[in-house]
Amino acid sequence: MKKNLTLSIFGLAMLVLSCNKDVVESNADYQSLNPATQDLNGGTWKPFIVASLSGNLFPDPLPISSSSYQEELKELKVLSSNLSAEQKKAIDYWKAGSVLRWNEIMRELVAKHNIPPYQKEDNTYPAPSAANPFSYPVFPFSNPPYAARAYAYLSLAQYDALIMAWKYKTLHNRPAPYKTDLTLSVSVPKTDLPSYPSEDAVISGASLEIMKLLFPADIEYIKKMAEQEKNYRLWSGANVQSDLAAGDSLGRWVARQVVQRAKTDGMATAGGNPAIWAKLESDCIARGETPWISLESPKRPPMLALFGKVKPLLFAQAEVASLRAIPPPPTNSDQMRTETNEVLKFTQNATRENMRIVNFWADGVGTYTPPGHWNAIATNEFIKGQFSEIRWARNYALLNSALMDAAIVCWDTKYFYLNARPCQLDPNIKTLTGVPNFPAYISGHSTFSAAAATILGHLVPQKAADFTAMALEASNSRMFGGIHFRSDCQQGLVTGKKVGDLAISRAQTDGAN
Amino acid sequence: MKKYLERIVKLCFIMLFTLPIVAKAQTEQDGLMMGEKRLCIAGTYAYNSWENYWEGEFKRNNANIGVLSTRTAALMLNYGLRKNLNIMATLPYMSTVASQGTLSGLKGFQDVSFFVKWRPVKKQFGKQFLSLFAVAGYSTPSNNYNVDFMPMTIGMGSRVLNGRLTADYKFNKIFATISAGYMHRGNVSIDRSAYYTDHQINSSSVRMPDAGSFQFRTGYRNTRGFAEVFVDNMTTFGGFDIRKNDMPFISNRMNSSKIGLEGKYYLKSLPSLGFHANVWNTIAGRNVGQAAGFLTGIDYILDFPFKNSKK
Numbered sequence: 107m108k109k110n111l112t113l114s115i116f117g118l119a120m121l122v123l124s125c126n127k128d129v130v131e132s133n134a135d136y137q138s139l140n141p142a143t144q145d146l147n148g149g150t151w152k153p154f155i156v157a158s159l160s161g162n163l164f165p166d167p168l169p170i171s172s173s174s175y176q177e178e179l180k181e182l183k184v185l186s187s188n189l190s191a192e193q194k195k196a197i198d199y200w201k202a203g204s205v206l207r208w209n210e211i212m213r214e215l216v217a218k219h220n221i222p223p224y225q226k227e228d229n230t231y232p233a234p235s236a237a238n239p240f241s242y243p244v245f246p247f248s249n250p251p252y253a254a255r256a257y258a259y260l261s262l263a264q265y266d267a268l269i270m271a272w273k274y275k276t277l278h279n280r281p282a283p284y285k286t287d288l289t290l291s292v293s294v295p296k297t298d299l300p301s302y303p304s305e306d307a308v309i310s311g312a313s314l315e316i317m318k319l320l321f322p323a324d325i326e327y328i329k330k331m332a333e334q335e336k337n338y339r340l341w342s343g344a345n346v347q348s349d350l351a352a353g354d355s356l357g358r359w360v361a362r363q364v365v366q367r368a369k370t371d372g373m374a375t376a377g378g379n380p381a382i383w384a385k386l387e388s389d390c391i392a393r394g395e396t397p398w399i400s401l402e403s404p405k406r407p408p409m410l411a412l413f414g415k416v417k418p419l420l421f422a423q424a425e426v427a428s429l430r431a432i433p434p435p436p437t438n439s440d441q442m443r444t445e446t447n448e449v450l451k452f453t454q455n456a457t458r459e460n461m462r463i464v465n466f467w468a469d470g471v472g473t474y475t476p477p478g479h480w481n482a483i484a485t486n487e488f489i490k491g492q493f494s495e496i497r498w499a500r501n502y503a504l505l506n507s508a509l510m511d512a513a514i515v516c517w518d519t520k521y522f523y524l525n526a527r528p529c530q531l532d533p534n535i536k537t538l539t540g541v542p543n544f545p546a547y548i549s550g551h552s553t554f555s556a557a558a559a560t561i562l563g564h565l566v567p568q569k570a571a572d573f574t575a576m577a578l579e580a581s582n583s584r585m586f587g588g589i590h591f592r593s594d595c596q597q598g599l600v601t602g603k604k605v606g607d608l609a610i611s612r613a614q615t616d617g618a619n
Numbered sequence: 620m621k622k623y624l625e626r627i628v629k630l631c632f633i634m635l636f637t638l639p640i641v642a643k644a645q646t647e648q649d650g651l652m653m654g655e656k657r658l659c660i661a662g663t664y665a666y667n668s669w670e671n672y673w674e675g676e677f678k679r680n681n682a683n684i685g686v687l688s689t690r691t692a693a694l695m696l697n698y699g700l701r702k703n704l705n706i707m708a709t710l711p712y713m714s715t716v717a718s719q720g721t722l723s724g725l726k727g728f729q730d731v732s733f734f735v736k737w738r739p740v741k742k743q744f745g746k747q748f749l750s751l752f753a754v755a756g757y758s759t760p761s762n763n764y765n766v767d768f769m770p771m772t773i774g775m776g777s778r779v780l781n782g783r784l785t786a787d788y789k790f791n792k793i794f795a796t797i798s799a800g801y802m803h804r805g806n807v808s809i810d811r812s813a814y815y816t817d818h819q820i821n822s823s824s825v826r827m828p829d830a831g832s833f834q835f836r837t838g839y840r841n842t843r844g845f846a847e848v849f850v851d852n853m854t855t856f857g858g859f860d861i862r863k864n865d866m867p868f869i870s871n872r873m874n875s876s877k878i879g880l881e882g883k884y885y886l887k888s889l890p891s892l893g894f895h896a897n898v899w900n901t902i903a904g905r906n907v908g909q910a911a912g913f914l915t916g917i918d919y920i921l922d923f924p925f926k927n928s929k930k
Binding site: 130131217221224456458461466470471472537539 | 679682683719720721722723724763764765767805806809810811812813814815818819820821822824825826827862863864865868
């Protein structure tokens with residue numbers, strides 16, 4: 107008996123020791139980017155913000171016969187041989203695609219900063235300040251509208267910069283270093299894409315400049331990644347120094363134009379102020395409706411009450427009002443009572459499957475937000491497409507401009523009607539995820555999801571039906587969780603679809619088809 | 620009247636067989652054994668609540684939660700295979716509720732656990748007794764309950780391998796027990812495809828930190844029962860801190876230290892029926908609520924297989 111027990115304890119101990127707890131991430135085994143086509147006409151595609159260069163950003167490349175270029179090649183030969191384990195790891199990371207990796211980095215930073223500030227002693231809330239990003243509350247609070255805008259500007263800066271880069275690549279037509287020196291050791295797939303300016307340096311420079319604006323407290327991390335990305339091109343034998351220097355200048359310059367746009371897009375004043383918040387409330391009461399109130403304790407000012415005034419990307423600001431959802435059912439209507447009871451039933455009789463749906467789509471505090479979730483979904487599909495870097499950038503630019511504009515139209519609608527949440531109208535409704543601190547109508551999740559599913563269905567047509575089904579599930583998740591009424595969700599889907607269709611119109615005429 | 624009695628009997632029956640047990644406070648940690656071929660059936664009811672909690676080391680309350688209370692009813696079986704070898708099984712049913720805010724409580728059966736408790740050493744030196752115990756255990760969620768809605772969730776959803784060593788010393792009726800356990804926790808799959816700890820992780824699989832569990836208990840013990848004070852500590856090896864105003868997460872570094880009083884008494888007139896109670900308070904913690912709670916329970920011990928009435 108004793109012997110058996112000793113044996114079984116020993117067995118248990120071995121089991122413990124052998125348990126492997128490593129978590130394999132979905133992006134761990136991405137292969138080298140090896141595009142089916144390099145989209146060499148990319149220089150003719152239609153940019154979002156920056157249409158032309160000004161000034162002498164970088165010199166024309168020296169010919170490959172020049173002694174200067176030959177020196178660079180020599181240097182590259184040294185840098186790309188005898189790679190350390192750390193350098194190999196960096197190559198494995200970046201070779202999956204730079205646009206893709208920066209999208210992941212942005213998702214991480216959004217999740218990191220998506221936490222509402224803690225109240226002060228006097229029960230008011232401090233606001234994060236871009237001027238003082240490091241002190242608590244750290245700037246920014248990357249809530250869904252902030253995040254949607256951040257993803258959009260990163261994607262647009264990269265995309266516009268790459269259009270410019272492609273223009274100069276085809277103009278100068280400098281071959282990749284491994285085409286001129288066949289003895290070079292190369293750690294990435296060889297391509298026929300001209301190498302001057304380096305697309306990776308363009309992406310690195312553009313991303314650094316725009317992310318400095320959006321996540322200033324993480325400047326050290328951002329710089330480190332930008333630097334690593336350029337070095338990876340040397341270590342992998344893919345670019346010489348002058349390719350990188352030119353690309354970096356180009357990327358930074360284009361991104362700085364996008365930064366100028368971002369600084370004047372209305373975000374700075376999108377928080378509103380107490381007078382504006384009070385007026386929204388009195389206007390709602392004057393219409394005979396029950397105004398939304400913050401359900402947090404202590405009461406928190408409404409999230410970005412004027413985000414609806416931010417300048418859209420896909421259409422003129424004047425068109426926001428025409429995209430606004432139709433009025434919600436009146437607070438006292440039978441329909442509202444029916445919808446309130448429906449939400450109560452969902453929350454009181456929540457099945458585990460419904461909880462799963464709520465959790466999967468919650469994308470609340472501490473996550474990359476619904477726009478980030480749709481970027482993750484999109485990435486899982488784009489990775490199968492073997493796209494060129496410029497097409498990756500275009501895809502994200504279309505997706506994220508749709509998501510940012512969805513946020514604008516959705517927030518405009520929310521504060522235009524200032525409609526209450528289900529648990530405000532019926533305190534018996536207890537929610538299965540956190541209640542966001544802004545009005546209910548229309549559902550942000552629904553608007554984001556329909557916009558994303560619509561444009562993604564255009565970019566990855568074979569998956570269109572799946573995306574639509576996912577958007578519907580995301581929308582329903584908010585009813586199941588007690589966060590939204592059915593009208594919020596349905597009209598959110600309708601409105602998001604309209605924005606997604608506008609992104610499709612752009613995609614059809616941007617020269618990339 | 621008869622109906623009334625019936626109801627009481629029914630209620631007792633329900634309490635005995637469906638109420639909780641609590642889990643931890645039960646006997647895989649103590650210095651006691653169930654006699655050979657004796658089966659203890661225990662039903663317990665436990666309550667705990669907290670208003671303050673720690674985000675990392677920052678202690679705060681939260682008006683969006685108010686007081687979060689947890690009720691646990693558990694059923695536990697403890698069987699003496701040999702006089703020095705016991706096997707145990709426990710299944711709790713739990714429910715949570717927050718007194719303020721909008722968050723919904725959750726309820727359901729939590730983790731089913733099994734323990735083997737072995738006493739390899741029992742020595743007597745005059746009036747002194749020394750016993751050593753080794754315990755191995757395994758617990759696993761009894762169902763796919765929701766783990767991704769902390770702090771309203773009823774459990775962590777992890778499968779846990781448990782190892783524990785306990786030493787019990789008794790002089791006359793005074794005893795002291797010291798016990799240390801190690802919990803090896805398996806990864807947990809959550810409903811999301813990505814989450815943030817101290818960095819972004821693109822997976823639904825969560826690496827759970829292991830944890831240690833330490834107890835010291837001392838008091839008076841005789842054949843009828845015991846009365847003791849205890850100190851209980853849980854220390855998580857690894858995991859991360861909740862950031863200011865963030866939501867809690869299953870792989871947080873959860874530490875807590877509790878002190879409490881506990882007693883058990885078997886009736887003189889009906890020695891197979893025992894009553895069990897404790898009360899405790901959290902004195903220090905990290906990424907947990909500062910909970911205080913109590914437990915009450917009924918034990919019934921019977922011979923199994925049933926003996927002849929002759930005896």
